[in-house]
Amino acid sequence: MNSEPRKVKKIVTPDDTSDGAGVKLKRSIHSKALDYLDPFLLFDHFGSENPNDYIAGFPMHPHRGIETVTYMLAGAVKHRDSTGNSGIIKAGDVQWMTAGRGILHEEMPQLEGGRLNGFQLWVNLPAKLKMTPPRYQEVASENIPELHRDDGVRIRVIAGTVDGIRGSVTEIAADPTYLDVSVPPNTSLVHPIPRGHTAFAYVFEGEGVFGLDGGGEGKTVAQPKLVVLDDGDYLQVRTAEQGVRFLMVSGKPLQEPIARYGPFVMNTPEEIEEALYDLQQGTFVG
Numbered sequence: 001m002n003s004e005p006r007k008v009k010k011i012v013t014p015d016d017t018s019d020g021a022g023v024k025l026k027r028s029i030h031s032k033a034l035d036y037l038d039p040f041l042l043f044d045h046f047g048s049e050n051p052n053d054y055i056a057g058f059p060m061h062p063h064r065g066i067e068t069v070t071y072m073l074a075g076a077v078k079h080r081d082s083t084g085n086s087g088i089i090k091a092g093d094v095q096w097m098t099a100g101r102g103i104l105h106e107e108m109p110q111l112e113g114g115r116l117n118g119f120q121l122w123v124n125l126p127a128k129l130k131m132t133p134p135r136y137q138e139v140a141s142e143n144i145p146e147l148h149r150d151d152g153v154r155i156r157v158i159a160g161t162v163d164g165i166r167g168s169v170t171e172i173a174a175d176p177t178y179l180d181v182s183v184p185p186n187t188s189l190v191h192p193i194p195r196g197h198t199a200f201a202y203v204f205e206g207e208g209v210f211g212l213d214g215g216g217e218g219k220t221v222a223q224p225k226l227v228v229l230d231d232g233d234y235l236q237v238r239t240a241e242q243g244v245r246f247l248m249v250s251g252k253p254l255q256e257p258i259a260r261y262g263p264f265v266m267n268t269p270e271e272i273e274e275a276l277y278d279l280q281q282g283t284f285v286g
Contacts, residue, residue, distance in 0.1 A: 006193060006232035008211035008219040010034070014045065014226065020058035023109075024048060028202065028226035030122075037198055037228065038253040039124040039174045041066060041265055045204060045224060047073075047117035054116045057108035062284060063099035064275045065130040065265045067123040069178065070095045070107070071158065071247075075116035081105035082285045085136055092141025094158050094178075096169045100125070100132040102275070102284045119202070119247065123174050126254050127267050134285075139168040152184035160250075162191075174251035181237075182245045183208060188238045191248060199229040199250035201237075208244035212236035 012033045014026035028034060029043035048054055057077075070077065071094045079095070080086035082104040089095050090112075097103070109116050125132070139158075145165050147155045157167040160177030167178065175197075182205075183189050193199050201210060207222035211229065218238070221227055227246075229235060237244065259266050264275045278284040 003234060004232040005213045006199065006211060006229040006235045007213055008221075008227055009230045010228040011219060011221060012226040012228065014224055019044070020061075020107075021056035023057060024053040026224055034226070034228070036258065037200060038255065039251050040121060040198065040200070040249070041124050041258075041260070042120070042122035043200075043202065043226065044120045045118075045202070046120070047115075049115045051109075051111055051114060051116075054109045055111065058106060059108075060104055060106040061263055062102060062104050062275075062279055063097075063263045064102045064284075065125055065271075066099050066263075067125060067172065068097045068099065069121040069123065070097075070118060071121075071178075071180070072118040074113075075118070076110040076112045077116075077118070078108045078110055079105060081134075083134055087138060089138070090141070092144065094139050094144065094169065096137040096139075096159075096172065098125070098132065098135045100129070100134045102278065103134040104285060121178075121249065122265070123172070123176065123251065124254055124256075124258065124265060126173055127256055129173055130266060130271075137169050144168050151187050153187060153189055154182040156180035174254070176251040177248065179248040180245070181248050182243065183237055183239050184243045185239050185241055187243070188236065190234055190236050192234045193229070193232070193250050194252075195231060195233055196252070197250045198253050199235070199248075201227040201229070201235070202247040202249070203227065203244060204247070205245035206239070206242045208246075209238045209240075210235070212238055
């Protein structure tokens with residue numbers, strides 16, 4: 001079978017919104033333009049040099065039925081949860097939290113140099129794992145492998161495999177790839193993506209041409225934008241006078257019904273009601 005390029009299906013301009021106790025952020029998934037991209041439930045980009053935009057943070061709140069992924073570019077976030085975990089996620093670090101049957105946690109930005117910049121992704125859990133025990137995978141920046149190719153392309157491999165290099169986050173139900181990709185000016189990148197997997201790119205620095213096909217046609221995308229990709233076997237990106245930096249995220253769709261209410265994502269409304277009941281009764285976290 002011939003290898004087919006992934007073309008651009010949709011370009012999403014993030015909504016400016018706030019969450020938590022008033023943290024300003026840009027939301028691309030669970031936004032006006034894109035509610036859900038199976039298995040990805042939410043994608044936020046938080047970043048500011050004004051502490052008033054973020055310092056109130058995300059006080060203690062519950063999650064059930066999902067995984068949350070926090071990846072920091074600048075600044076630091078202190079976290080603690082109902083299972084006894086606590087720590088600080090700093091620039092370059094990633095935290096992949098499986099909420100499973102239920103967890104209470106808080107994420108509070110720290111004042112370090114005034115700037116905060118990072119991302120949060122929510123990944124759905126399949127029905128059979130929604131009530132699994134919660135767990136963390138926390139990876140320090142120095143333990144995330146980074147590829148440096150001869151043409152100047154740099155790829156940080158958070159999850160998935162690139163050029164035989166496996167990312168630090170493993171054993172995730174959606175079999176995800178999560179990469180931080182930098183492409184210098186006047187360079188082309190071809191990146192394989194498993195056919196059938198949902199895939200998107202989030203451009204947060206510079207611009208590039210995404211979804212190039214065999215005839216050289218693609219879409220020019222400048223930051224900040226989220227690019228939803230059609231199915232296929234690979235993505236081709238090309239830059240001109242300026243380079244581009246983007247997150248490349250893909251995963252296996254679950255194709256299951258979803259019922260969502262705030263921080264809970266289950267399969268039926270009855271399961272949402274059960275989560276709320278457990279929260280009220282004090283049995284939420286077991």
